[in-house]
Amino acid sequence: MFDKRKETPEPPPEPAAVAPSTPKEFTSRSSAVIGKTINIKGTISGDENLIIEGTVDGSVDLPQHDLTIGESGKVTADLDAKVVKIDGEVTGDISGGEKVIVSKSGSVRGNIVAPRVTLEDGAKFKGSIDMDPSDSKSTASTPKPTLTSSTSAEPKGTKDLDKAAG
Template sequence: MFDKPKKEAEKPAAPKAAATTPSSKPAPAGNSGQTTTIGASVKLNGELNGDEDLLIQGQVEGNIYLKEHNLTIGEQGTIKANAFARTITVRGTLTGDLNGVEKVTITSTGKVRGNIVSPKVILEEGATFKGSIDMDAKAAKPASQPAASAKSA
C-alpha cells in the first residue's frame, strides 16, 4: 500500500521535466528581436525609424524606414507613406512606394497604390495593385541613400 503513493508521486515529476522542453523551443523563434505593434486606434504622422519588426494596424502618414527588419501592414492598417524594409507584407491599404530589400508581398486582402522595388514580389490572388514593379536586385539598395539624404537635409 505504501509503494503505490510513491509511484504516483514520481509520475508528476515526469510532466515537469517535459514542461522544460517546450520552454526551450520558443527561445530560437525570438532570436532576432521583438515585433512592435501600432494598434488600430493609433494615428501617426511623420517619419518612422526602427531596429525591430513592425506590425501596423492603425494609420501612418509619412515615411517608414526599417532597413534590416520586417514591416507588416495589418488588415486594419491604412498607410500613406513610402516604406523601406527588409521584407514588406501588405494585408491592409497602402498608398506610397515600397522598397523591399528581400521581398514584398501583397496578400489577398492587401491594396497598394504605388511603385514596388524589390528582387522578389508576390501578389496573391485577390490582391489589388496599381503601380509599377522593378525587380532589379540592386535597385532596392540605392533607395536607402536618398532616404539617408532626406533625413540629413
C-alpha cells in the same frame, strides 16, 4: 510610509489585444505594434520588426527589419524594410531589401522595388513593380537584340485574317 501596493509587481501589458491579427509569418520574432486606434504623422524608424494596424501618414524606414501592414492598417507613406507584407492599404512607394508580399486582402497604389515580389490572388495593385532594383535604369534604356526570325519577319497571315475580320 510603505505602500504595499507599490511593492506589488504590476501585471505586464497586454499584447494579446493585437495577437489575433498578428501575421503568422512574423510571430516567431518580437515585433512592435502600432494599434488600430493609433494615428501617426511623420517618419517611423527603428531597430525591430513592426506591425502597423493603425494609420500612418509619412514614411517608414526599417531597412534591416520586417514590416507588416495589418488588415486594418491604412498607410500613406513610402516604406523601406527588409521584408514588407501588405495585408491592409498602402498608398506610396515600397522598397523591400528581400521581398514584398501583397496578400489577398492587401491594396497597394504605388511602386514596388524588391528582388522578389508576390501578389496573391485577390490583391489590388496599381503601379509598377521593379524586380531588378540594382540596375533597372541601365537595362531599361538598352534594347534587347534577341528577336527570333519568326517575329522579325514580315507579317504573316495578316491578309487572310483581315479578310476574316471583315
